[in-house]
Amino acid sequence: MDSDPTHRVLDPGRDTAALKALTHPLRLKLLGLLRLHGPATASELAVSTGESSASTSYHLRVLAKYAFVAEAEHRDGRERRWKSVHSVTSASNAAMLATPAGRAMLVLGRRRQVEHLQQTMEQHEADIDAGRLGEEWHDPSGIDDLMPRLTPESLRELRDTIAAKLAELTARDEQNPRARQVVLLTAGLPLATGLPVTPADDAAPGAGDGA
Numbered sequence: 767m768d769s770d771p772t773h774r775v776l777d778p779g780r781d782t783a784a785l786k787a788l789t790h791p792l793r794l795k796l797l798g799l800l801r802l803h804g805p806a807t808a809s810e811l812a813v814s815t816g817e818s819s820a821s822t823s824y825h826l827r828v829l830a831k832y833a834f835v836a837e838a839e840h841r842d843g844r845e846r847r848w849k850s851v852h853s854v855t856s857a858s859n860a861a862m863l864a865t866p867a868g869r870a871m872l873v874l875g876r877r878r879q880v881e882h883l884q885q886t887m888e889q890h891e892a893d894i895d896a897g898r899l900g901e902e903w904h905d906p907s908g909i910d911d912l913m914p915r916l917t918p919e920s921l922r923e924l925r926d927t928i929a930a931k932l933a934e935l936t937a938r939d940e941q942n943p944r945a946r947q948v949v950l951l952t953a954g955l956p957l958a959t960g961l962p963v964t965p966a967d968d969a970a971p972g973a974g975d976g977a
Contacts, residue, residue: 771852772852772853772854773852773853773854773855773856774833774851774854774856775855775857775858776855776856776857777857777858777861778857778858778861778864778865778868778871779861781857782867783832784833784834785857785868785871786871787828787829787831787832788834788875789870789871789874790825790828791874792815792821792825793825793829793834794874794875794878795815795878796811796825796826796835797829797834797835797850797855798878799814799815800835800848802947804849805839805847805848805849806847806848807845807846807848808822808823808826808845808846809822809845811826811848826848830848833851834850834851835848835849835850835851836848836849836851837849857872859872879951882949882951883949886949887909903946918956921956925952925954932950
């Protein structure tokens with residue numbers, strides 16, 4: 767784990783069991799819900815996921831065993847509440863790709879992030895249609911689909927710059943009542959040369975312009 771208490775860095779060689787615990791789709795979903803919405807009980811999470819309370823309770827205990835979640839302050843003594851211990855969990859891509867098991871975990875995590883983007887997009891559209899988001903949010907929100915040519919060093923610099931700027935803005939807006947939860951999914955996925963690529967903006971009007 768690095769020095770930032772909100773960010774847990776896993777070592778694929780040392781934390782094999784912890785990484786394996788995250789390969790279960792429901793555990794990833796539960797952890798994501800706690801990070802997005804804050805502390806909740808197993809029963810509340812069962813309603814959100816369509817699972818039984820027994821199932822969510824079991825998987826929360828597995829997440830707690832590997833220190834991904836912990837007990838939160840209880841509203842009463844009837845049912846325990848759970849919270850996410852960290853806002854971010856990561857591991858070295860190179861280390862993950864070094865073994866078949868690590869690669870499988872990395873692929874699963876990335877595909878879950880894409881699913882999260884789909885769910886977020888649907889919720890965003892519903893919020894716009896229902897008037898739950900004011901017009902001030904319409905212009906800055908969107909999805910960019912860009913295909914720049916970069917070296918490995920430039921791609922690393924770009925991702926580090928985004929992370930640093932995000933940390934700065936999050937700290938600045940933490941106590942601002944106008945701030946809202948924003949799902950920000952960034953991707954930097956190089957493609958081998960010589961392979962046919964069909965840019966999304968050839969098929970979807972507005973793709974790549976933040977619309």
